[in-house]
Ligand code: SF4
């Protein structure tokens with residue numbers, strides 16, 4: 015890609031960035047008929063971590079070990095966040111009602127804060143609504159990670175394949191050939207299983223039809239034993255994910271969902287840190303708690 | 308001071324880079340050759356015999372008869388020994404030629420032929436044969452030898468294949484930036500994807 019091309023793409027996908035206070039992105043002008051999106055039902059999620067493990071296997075993620083983990087160098091593109099209930103005493107947390115779990119990965123923001131700060135354009139937007147990460151282009155400045163409100167970008171501090179021996183033989187045989195094993199000095203993050211969405215689009219194009227739900231599942235979705243994760247093309251009204259977003263009245267262009275405003279509203283859908291207006295592509299379905307009823 | 312100088316050099320480089328791309332506008336699919344190394348193969352496979360034109364003593368076999376997967380998968384594939392034998396067991400006339408004897412040795416030993424890779428792309432590149440064959444062979448209805456030749460050169464005149472084109476990113480992009488007709492009899496044009504994530508994995 016030439017520089018002219020990069021700049022051209024940049025403006026094509028970024029002309030609706032909300033900093034100009036137009037209010038919201040202009041979806042009518044969206045460059046393709048695919049917008050990958052996800053929804054995660056926190057009522058169904060049991061916090062089992064299967065999705066996270068599946069992600070490790072699918073995306074060639076190195077297991078870093080206890081010590082590096084304690085330094086915050088874990089490479090889990092998908093992590094399960096755990097929240098304990100606060101009991102009556104301020105600052106005291108108990109597991110009385112168990113923890114709340116929240117699978118957290120790159121939210122594929124439409125107006126991604128990480129993209130605007132990359133000095134070399136190594137992370138930019140694709141026409142199917144993904145926030146891309148180009149390892150070859152990345153120089154490891156880590157600005158993107160600093161600017162990501164969700165803290166879901168992971169940096170390769172070590173040369174895991176060679177020096178750290180993250181996949182001792184025969185584990186190296188299970189590495190996924192559809193994506194690279196990253197080396198030291200580059201940033202990485204969830205790609206919504208780009209290799210799978212690519213294949214889905216490829217097959218649909220050869221068969222001359224639009225992408226359907228049955229074409230693609232992300233690794234986490236496939237692994238989830240309770241079916242908490244739904245993934246698909248948000249612009250296809252027939253897709254499961256579009257139906258869920260619609261029934262929860264969550265819209266890409268909104269930054270405050272109706273449920274926040276109307277009292278007694280039973281809608282559960284929300285997106286994390288919406289008010290920052292990164293327009294994330296992941297909708298969560300709020301967990302209904304006994305204590306909250 | 309040094310930083311300013313560096314920035315200046317960078318900027319000059321950037322503009323020079325953008326300028327050079329604006330220059331080539333007309334769609335031209337063939338590009339100059341940039342020969343790769345001559346790779347020695349276990350059997351000196353004569354592409355010209357199999358795929359060459361009849362007037363040159365070739366049999367004009369479609370590339371995709373042997374490289375079957377090109378039209379329906381990312382990789383074109385090297386045919387299994389079985390494919391060679393499928394024909395050669397009934398071609399008595401060449402049975403005692405040294406190359407064919409070697410072929411049958413592999414077959415009798417039930418061993419694959421250890422062909423060496425000639426067109427080897429780096430691991431971080433996702434190149435899709437299917438998309439290119441679909442676009443140029445099926446949609447635009449161009450002859451297969453021409454279509455495969457855009458990237459592989461004139462294989463039908465070679466013995467063992469040799470890399471003919473640079474296969475670098477700039478070379479790919481030089482074609483992706485051009486507008487090609489979308490089908491055989493259409494005036495509508497489109498160009499290849501130019502977004503990094505499509506090819507970089
Ligand atoms: S969640 Fe973070 S890494 Fe992902 S697109 Fe948004 S800002 Fe970028």
Ligand code: SF4
Nearest residue numbers: 059060062063065238
């Ligand atoms: S696999 Fe499903 S249930 Fe388990 S943690 Fe992930 S989302 Fe929750």
